[in-house]
Amino acid sequence: MNIELFITFMKIGGFTLGGGPAMVPMMEQEIVNKHHWLSKEEFLDIYAVSQATPGIFAVDMASHIGYKLGGIRSGIYASLGVVLPSIVIILLIAIIFSHFRENHWVEAFFMGVRPAVVALLAVPVFSMAKSAKISWHNCWIPILSCFLIWICGVSPAIIILIACLGGYLYGKYKLKKQ
Amino acid sequence: MILLRLFLVFSYIGLFNFGGGYAMLSFIQQEIVEKRGWVSDSEFTDIVAISQTTPGPIGINCATYVGYTAVVNDPEIQSLSAPYAIHICGIIGSVLASVSVLWLPFIVMILVSKLILRYKESTVLKSIFGGLRPAIIGLLATASLSLLNVANFGSPSADTKHFIVSIAIAIVVFIGTYLKKFNILYTTIICGVIGILIYG
Numbered sequence: 127m128n129i130e131l132f133i134t135f136m137k138i139g140g141f142t143l144g145g146g147p148a149m150v151p152m153m154e155q156e157i158v159n160k161h162h163w164l165s166k167e168e169f170l171d172i173y174a175v176s177q178a179t180p181g182i183f184a185v186d187m188a189s190h191i192g193y194k195l196g197g198i199r200s201g202i203y204a205s206l207g208v209v210l211p212s213i214v215i216i217l218l219i220a221i222i223f224s225h226f227r228e229n230h231w232v233e234a235f236f237m238g239v240r241p242a243v244v245a246l247l248a249v250p251v252f253s254m255a256k257s258a259k260i261s262w263h264n265c266w267i268p269i270l271s272c273f274l275i276w277i278c279g280v281s282p283a284i285i286i287l288i289a290c291l292g293g294y295l296y297g298k299y300k301l302k303k304q
Numbered sequence: 305m306i307l308l309r310l311f312l313v314f315s316y317i318g319l320f321n322f323g324g325g326y327a328m329l330s331f332i333q334q335e336i337v338e339k340r341g342w343v344s345d346s347e348f349t350d351i352v353a354i355s356q357t358t359p360g361p362i363g364i365n366c367a368t369y370v371g372y373t374a375v376v377n378d379p380e381i382q383s384l385s386a387p388y389a390i391h392i393c394g395i396i397g398s399v400l401a402s403v404s405v406l407w408l409p410f411i412v413m414i415l416v417s418k419l420i421l422r423y424k425e426s427t428v429l430k431s432i433f434g435g436l437r438p439a440i441i442g443l444l445a446t447a448s449l450s451l452l453n454v455a456n457f458g459s460p461s462a463d464t465k466h467f468i469v470s471i472a473i474a475i476v477v478f479i480g481t482y483l484k485k486f487n488i489l490y491t492t493i494i495c496g497v498i499g500i501l502i503y504g
Contacts, residue, residue, distance in 0.1 A: 143488075146362070147324070149361070171421055175421060178433070179420070180322050181321060182364055184361040186409060189406075189413055190417060201410065215365075217368065221394075236346075236499065238469075239353045240456040241473040241495075242474065242492060243349050244349070244456055244474055245473070246492075247447045247448040248478055253482065254437075254441055258440075264438050269442065271442030272443070279338070282334055283316065283320035286439060287320075289439035293436055296431060297432070297434065
């Protein structure tokens with residue numbers, strides 16, 4: 127069971143491009159439809175929990191599915207399975223690339239890629255702003271948190287704690303007013 | 305010792321990382337590049353490019369690569385004279401970084417998964433996320449703003465051609481990916497080929 131779980135998650139980790147969210151359809155295919163390890167509802171519950179807990183989304187999903195199927199040990203097998211392809215592929219690239227980084231053509235390639243990376247990092251800011259329903263009423267929160275992290279060097283962890291606390295207090299205050 | 309520091313910083317990043325891979329890139333950029341300088345700006349940008357175009361979770365790809373680079377850059381490690389010692393330390397660093405980022409969320413997941421399911425529809429959880437989500441969008445923005453620099457775009461006065469080409473690439477890629485859903489892998493390769501044609 128654990129070995130099967132490990133191999134299944136290794137396949138999911140090794141064959142999906144585009145990070146965690148891109149893995150969800152393949153996970154559902156493997157876990158729910160093919161192996162029948164979980165029902166669709168159980169899978170959706172795990173999806174909700176993984177979004178609400180810290181950590182890397184795909185690994186949260188894997189560890190939670192493993193944990194649900196066979197306890198802590200299976201959770202560890204599933205998480206290691208999903209990250210193993212990443213670690214191996216990146217290590218190979220890192221070791222090879224460290225010999226070629228000074229190469230003229232490699233440097234030219236990355237001079238073209240770097241501005242694209244900055245633009246690619248800006249895209250999720252706007253697409254997530256849409257799905258998080260940012261409006262004129264709450265747009266000060268992302269602006270202020272960005273300013274504090276970028277200009278004042280405040281740690282993102284502190285911003286995250288304050289934001290959770292602020293949301294909690296605001297919810298309480300709204301409830302009282304009603 | 306760099307390995308111990310790496311373990312502590314990545315455990316901290318893992319514990320406070322809500323909001324997926326891109327939020328984690330911002331977090332790593334703030335803690336490792338800006339604050340501690342273990343990895344340079346252009347190294348980090350290259351790492352992000354590679355993390356986005358290889359399979360697997362982006363956060364793990366990035367943590368693995370940053371772990372390797374931070375150890376290899378460390379002066380204490382560079383002074384080692386044994387053959388392959390630097391690479392071996394780098395490999396240890398990369399595995400350590402990715403495991404460090406995982407272990408605390410794993411414990412949190414086991415402890416709170418039942419609680420979260422029970423309170424999934426509760427107003428408390430909803431209002432906490434009402435504050436958290438907008439703040440994470442601010443965190444996401446810091447990564448691209450911090451990387452909008454001379455190392456990645458070239459200096460407007462000293463290297464005008466590089467600067468203008470970079471701005472053009474950034475604008476086209478942003479519009480193409482945001483509005484036309486360009487594929488990230490192909491976009492990265494095409495920009496690299498443009499780089500070879502112009503600067504090669």
